[in-house]
Amino acid sequence: MAKFADSVADRAAASLLKRGRWRPAEILFWLVAFGAVYALPGHHLILNEIAIIGLFAVSLDLILGFAGIASLGHAAFFGVGAYAAGLLAIHVTADPVLGLVFATLLMAVVGYVSSFLVLRGADLTRLMVTLGVALVFGEIANKNGWLTGGADGLQGIFMAPVFGVFEFDLFGRTAFAYSLVVTFLLFVVARRIVASPFGLSLLAIRDNPLRARAIGIPVNARLSAIYAIAAAYAGAAGALLAQSAQFVSIDVLAFHRSADVLLMLVIGGTGYLYGGIVGAIVFKVLQEVISDWTPQYWTFWVGALLVVLVLVGRDRVGARVSQLWARLGRGTR
């Protein structure tokens, strides 16, 4: 009997630990990403944008894919994070890393406080409450022009070199490398979080909050915690944008930011962390390619693609991807 239990325990350990193990495809993905710092010098600007939006989408995945909180106002944290980093650079220190840390921590606090608004209610309610919060933040930024520059945007940001060594260059190389490193590090942490007991308890809450509560999971506290973490991530993404663009415009808080990031995440697939990044790549590259071809009517084709994607079956595409994923994962065993 003891023997049997041991072997079950071993199997259980192996199975659980697998969630945290790096698959070859993942390693390859990040190698390619970092390779792009050297290999794709002409595309660093768009890559920088993708890295930032990718991080933003990962942040949304943490609450939507892993905790089941749908948000149409995630730009609230992205935008306030951007303003926080921008204002810190103007008034206190031009050091980018300090600005990033400041924006991230501040957004964790803001996220925690505002999490109490989204604990109750179904999807639609949450969508609208988060949307409302983002719109109110946008109005606050608009009305307080003395601080934020209002509709003209926050100007006069000059960033010092990263670690005092790497200056932000015109080609966007430093910006991309910096954003990529930050995105990667935060991704590693996110990966760890979702593979942890805490992450599992979130999945339980997402699947069945009633039962989660009935096995003693403090549902509200967990949701608040992950909401704060996701807000911090969004804040970090916003800070990266403010620092690499050295400008913050009022539309960092706009509805379309929240909607776009949700689209990207859903396109890429929720609940496996890479969905956000994949979606960001697909969406941005498509937008770039199609809008070069027809700057005025590119939205039509993006719309058509969305419709087709859904009709063909996002699940089917997603299933294919996750099958592939599983197969690649099996390779490691």
Next chain:
Amino acid sequence: MSAPALETRGLMKRFGGIVATNDVSFRLAQGERHALIGPNGAGKTTFVNLLTGVHAPSAGQIFLEGQEITNLSAERRVKRGLVRTFQINQLFGAMTPLETLGVAVSEVGGSGADWWRVAGSKARVLDDIAEIAARFGLADVLEARTATLPYGKQRLLEIAVAFACRPRVLLLDEPAAGVPEAERQELLATVCALPRDVSILLIEHDMDLVFSFAEKISVLVDGALLTQGTVAEISRDPRVRAVYLGESADG
């Protein structure tokens, strides 16, 4: 014996003008196998919801092993050892039984909020999972998606998750509901083999199960306790028979 495992004093619940639970004073002794029966609409579900903290009572108190828990949150009651199962499966469909049990075991062991380590790295949790899986016959299906399991296995998992929370008092809400005959015996045997240090309150419709399992029976009618007694006493009680007369056909 010391304090009863679970006790209510004058428990009341009103919804608007309707009294769903009416002055229920109830005791569950340590280690006891106790069944709560009553016809449909007798207020069994409300009673369970009051015990587990889903609803707040309008009046009265609840004690768990002598300590008052009336105002504790649902999660805190679970941590104190009052755990329930559901009449209709409430499982985490997209997760595996392994993950499900892991969540429950981690939570009760106080490591459920660990975010810095990968799940599966704590030997004690793993041993507990293995033990529970063996007890409930789930060892073979640990890595399957819960939603794809046969119903009987899901039903076992339903109880196993609750058991994984290390209950002092376990509320089993119609554990055999909907289970096909072939899998029923395994389930009943498992329930009967639950360790004696866990006190069990069985909420049940099925008289065969009640009579074969329970030592004591309480009868709830119209939100109030009608009577309480041993199996023999209850089965002879004419009032109980009267209440159940129309019911026995489909029971």
Next chain:
Amino acid sequence: MLTILFDGIAYGMVLFVLACGLSVTLGLMNFVNLAHGAFAMAGGYTTAILMNRYGWSFIATLPMAFFVPALVGLLLERTLYRRLYGASHLDQVLFSIGLVFMAVAATDYFMGSQPQLIQIPEWLRGRVDIFGVQVGLYRSFIIAVCGVLVIALQLVLTQTRFGSRLRAAVDDPRVARGLGIPVEFVFAVTFAVGSGIAGLGGALGAEILGLDPTFPFKFMIYFLIVVTVGGTSSLIGPFLAALLLGIADVGGKYFVPELGAFVIYTVMIVVLVFRPKGLFARG
């Protein structure tokens, strides 16, 4: 003072007519149709085109502003929407946003990006004095039309066989089918009517809200606010919510213009935090 109340009511009425189709698809058919505004826009453009290019009178275009979007809605329902009734909300969001993107770009392509203007007829312009309250004629007209529409819709939903069939079809399509209710037909008609009403709202509201290709995006938020605050269990909820929002918005801007758009958003957040199912939801 009362004039502000009156303006708020008129504004709320327009919001309701625009949003009520959405409250039907969302509340009854459980479909998150973010493209709802595109049907409203279709109605507005129908009116604008008929008036400006073909010289129809405003009133004569209104039925067309209903029928054209209804037809488009029917067509899309039969070909596309139908496949997604069982899909997840996220799929529906993605799909309908895609439709909005297409509608916006297509409108821009065919009609240009400048706003479309319509001339309301002479007899609806200006204001009259009723018991000392300055009342705009066009706004009175809107209130009258919308009022009739609300009552008619409520009657259809609660009193007619179609209404009960719709409710049955929504509750459980399988059982309804078993009872011989043509579920597909009921859904299609409902969807078409919802789209048509939105189109009518677009035509009526063009004067007050403006009309350009970004219309579906601009007002998507307002529709959603009306529906979520009102709750999706009946039509009366969204109706009251639309009135409340209309009055709160107009009043807020009149009395505390510094606050601007805060009022409407704050009202929504407060309502949803305390009544997650909406202000007028049952239970």
Next chain:
Amino acid sequence: MFRRTLLRTAVAAAGIVLAASGASAQETFKVGLILPMTGPFASTGKQIAAAANLYVQQKGAVVAGKRIEIVLKDDTGVADVTRRIAQDLIVNDKVSVIAGFGLTPLALATAPLATQAKTPMVVMSAATSIITERSPFIVRTAQTVPQIVTPFAEWTLKQGIKRMATLVSDYGPGHDVEKFYSDTFRAGGGTIENLRVPLANPDFAPFLQRIADMKPEAVLVFVPSGVGSQFIKQFVERGMDKSGIRLIATGDVTDDDILNPMGDVALGLVTAHHYSAAHDSPENKAFVAAFRAANGGMRPNFMAVSGYDGMHAIYEGLKKSNGQGGEALVNAMKGLSWMSPRGPVSIDAETRDIVQNVYIRRVARVDGELYNIEFETIPNVKDPAKGK
């Protein structure tokens, strides 16, 4: 301190880019045209792009030995996208001039780049005064807000109006209108009350009611073109045109693009602006005819003329600089003067803003269509916000 070193290195880096691009792009001279082509400001983008293309088509693509190529990009009206596209165009597409910029924040976000990369930046729409001060490489062929409203305020005073109200959209240019108009008006002895409307505002009813309560002699309106027509219609619908409150506006409200469909409600409306499609000059008649022919009958508006003049400034600058870009081109554009469709204009050598006539116009029906008919000219107005 470190800012200066930062700037210097950036400039050095940019110098390398330009040197590199000079070799490979000897023949073509690319103009990156960044405009909102989708979203709520798409009509701005359309007008400017059409006019810029028209100019190249009319004057030929070759100037000073270089082949001009316009690279059109859609920034969707989002500032960080504008900046990223500008950067992309400069370092990857090797454009020599960036142009366009539909809105103030879009221009402001991009200004530091122009300085860093020493790339001339021609602003064709964004109208906040401060923009040209944000980089010595910015040249603007669009009007500035004070340029229009300061003389307009003086004109209003001359009409004997002493009590005014303003109603502006709550964003940068709106605040500018409110400030410069009110300052001038007060300095001239008038009293004025200010109201702001949210940018995304569907219904003007509450604001109109406020104005009716204030009972000023006249009200000045500034809202983005497009929303303006809604405002006027609601103004008339309330019968406020008959209540003795005169409505005046900046020319944005009676934008040529949408003036005609506005209908009779707009008749008689007095506005101040720098361009009307009905401006009476041979240059303008030719421009309007060509523009209409090339764009399916679309009437050019003040943005189109800014785009057209922007291309003209680039062409003439290139001629003067013998095809050189960068600082040489900016210097060459300074002081240029020519006869634009809008009237005589010049680029102020000091501020790099355009110096132009401001016209007071009245909406009237000409040949069955509504036009802004100019009836008073305030000649050679410099941006009054600068150099005081």
